[in-house]
C-alpha cells in the first residue's frame with residue numbers, strides 16, 4: 291500500500307470531490323490549450339504567409355539613370371527620345387528558375403491606334419487634350435499591356451480587373467496575338483470572345499495587326515489618373531506582343547518576381563541583380579505590405595501568449611487554494627499517516643499523484659474541447675484583427691496620393707499613390723486566403739506543452755500546499771481536535 | 772525499555788511548568804496506565820514518548836539510545852504505534868487496507884500479507900466482509916479494534932494509547948482492555964495507556980497517576 295495506491299483509493303472513494311477537481315482542472319486546461327492552439331495557429335499562419343505570400347522583387351528601369359540620360363541628351367543639340375531599357379527574356383527566365391522564386395510576371399507595354407473599332411472616351415475635351423499632349427510618334431490611343439499571365443497581374447490580383455468571359459492570358463499565349471479586352475470596349479464595338487480586331491502600329495509604317503479576342507475583363511474603376519486615357523482602352527496580351535510592336539523581340543522591360551519565402555528576400559535580390567547584370571535596371575524588393583499583413587498574426591500571437599500565461603497563473607493560484615483547503619480538511623488523515631511514521635515527502639507525493647491522475651483526465655477533456663474553443667476564439671480574434679488592419683492599409687495607401695506635397699504636381703502625387711496601391715495589390719490578395727482562417731488543429735507539440743503546463747501548475751500548487759503540510763506539527767495534527 | 776530522564780515541560784510563557792524533572796521507565800510485557808485530572812498534561816506527555824513533540828528539557832531513551840538520535844520519523848515508523856481516542860484510521864479505505872497501509876509504511880515483517888491481517892481482524896470479531904468495507908461503515912468499537920490490531924501487527928514494540936475507550940460502551944471497553952493485555956503479554960510489547968476509565972486503569976500492570984505536577988507510580 292504505497293502512496294500511489296493510496297492516491298487511487300482516495301480518488302475512487304472521494305468521487306464527487308475528484309470529479310469537481312477534474313472539472314476545475316479541465317476548465318483551466320481548456321483555456322491554456324486554446325491559448326496554445328491559437329498561438330500555434332498564428333505562428334504557422336505567419337510562417338505560411340511568410341512562405342506563400344512573400345515579398346515581391348521588381349526589376350524595372352532605373353528611373354534616375356533614365357532621367358539623367360535624358361538630361362545629358364538635351365544638353366547636346368539633338369533631343370534624344372527616351373528609350374525604355376530592356377533585358378533579355380533568357381536572363382529573366384534564368385532568374386525565375388531560382389528556387390526561392392515562386393513565380394514571376396513579365397510586363398511590357400506598347401501603344402497602338404485603334405483601326406477596326408472605336409476607342410472608349412471618358413469625357414469630352416479631356417481626351418483630345420491628352421492625346422495632343424502625348425502626341426509624338428510613339429503614342430497611340432490603345433495601350434497594349436503585355437504580361438506573362440493576367441492572373442498574376444496586380445490589377446487582376448487586386449480584383450480591380452476581373453475576367454467576365456473567355457479566359458486569362460497565360461504563358462501559353464506567348465508569341466500569339468491573343469488579347470483580353472475591356473467589357474466597355476467590347477460592348478461599344480460589338481466584339482465577342484473569338485472575334486478579331488485590328489490595330490495599327492504608331493510607327494514602322496503603320497502596319498496593321500490582327501488581334502484575336504480570347505477574353506473580356508471588366509475594369510472596376512473607369513476613371514484614370516492619367517487624363518485622356520480611359521482604362522477601357524487597355525488591351526492585355528502576352529508580353530511578347532508589345533515587344534514585337536516596339537521592335538524589342540526577346541527582350542522585356544519589367545519583371546516582378548514573387549518569392550516562395552519572404553525570409554530569402556535579401557539573398558534573392560542579390561542573385562537576381564547578378565543575373566540581370568544591367569545598370570539601367572533597378573532591382574528592388576518590397577515587403578512593407580507583407581509586413582503589414584503579418585501584423586494581425588503577430589497581434590493574435592501575442593494575445594494568445596498572454597492568455598496562456600494569464601490562465602496558467604490564475605490556474606495555479608486557484609488550484610493551490612483548492613488544494614490548501616483540501617489539505618486542511620485532510621489534517622486528520624495526514625496525522626494518521628504521520629503517526630504511522632510516513633514521511634512528509636510521501637504524503638506530498640500522494641497529493642501530487644492524485645492531482646496527476648486528475649490532470650490526465652483533465653487533459654483528455656481539454657483535448658476534446660480545446661480544439662473547438664480554440665477554433666472559435668482564434669477566428670474571432672483574427673477577423674477582428676483583420677478589420678482593423680484593412681482600415682489601416684487603405685489609410686496608408688491614400689496617404690501618398692493625397693499628400694502630394696506643395697510643389698510636386700498633382701499627377702506626380704497621383705502616380706505615387708497608384709504605384710503604392712499596385713504593389714500592395716500583388717501581395718495582399720494572395721495572403722487573404724491564408725489569413726481568413728486559422729488552422730486550429732491540435733499538434734503533438736501543443737499536447738506536450740499542455741501536459742508540461744499542467745504539470746507545472748499542479749507542481750506549484752502542491753508545493754504551496756506542501757508548505758502547509760510541512761508546517762503542521764505532528765502533535766497538533768492529532769491532538770488539536 | 773523506554774526511559775524518560777529529567778523531563779521538564781511548560782507551554783509558552785506560563786508561569787508554572789506542567790511537570791519538572793520527570794524520571795520514568797517503561798518495560799516490555801507490561802501494560803502501564805496513566806490517570807490524572809483533565810489538563811494535567813497526560814496527552815502532552817504521550818506526545819513526547821510517541822515522538823510527536825519534543826519536551827522543553829530532558830531526554831527519552833529507547834534501549835539506551837536517545838530518540839533524538841533515532842530521528843522522530845524513524846522512531847514513529849519502526850519503534851512506536853499510536854492509538855488515539857478516535858480518528859485513527861484513513862477514512863477513504865477499508866479496515867484491511869488501513870492495516871496493509873500501516874504494514875507497508877512501517878516496513879514491517881508481515882508487509883503485504885493480506886491473510887495475516889484478515890486473520891488478526893477475525894480474532895477480534897471483524898469478519899472478512901466487514902474488513903473489506905470502508906472503515907467509516909464500521910461501528911466506533913470496531914474501528915477502535917482495527918486501530919489496536921494495526922498496533923499489534925506492526926513491528927513497533929511500544930504501543931501508546933490516549934483514551935482508547937473514550938467513547939465506547941462497557942462491553943466494548945472490556946474487549947479493548949483484553950486486547951491491550953494481549954499486546955503486552957502475548958506479543959511482548961510495552962503498552963502505555965492514558966485513561967479516565969477506572970475499569971481500564973485497574974486492569975493495567977502498573978498504574979501511574981499524574982497529580983500536582985508529579986508522576987506517582989502506584
Ligand SMILES: Nc1ncnc2c1ncn2[C@@H]1O[C@H](COP(=O)(O)OP(=O)(O)OP(=O)(O)O)[C@@H](O)[C@H]1O
Pocket residue numbers: 782783789807808809810811812813814815816
Ligand atoms: N499546544 C499547546 N499550546 C499551549 N498550551 C497547551 C498546548 N497543548 C496543551 N496545552 C495546555 O497544556 C495543558 C495540558 O494539556 P493536555 O492536553 O496534555 O492535558 P490532558 O491531561 O491530556 O487533558 P485531558 O484529560 O482533558 O485530555 C492544558 O492546560 C492545555 O491547555
Ligand SMILES: [Mg+2]
Pocket residue numbers: 813814815933
Ligand atoms: Mg488528553
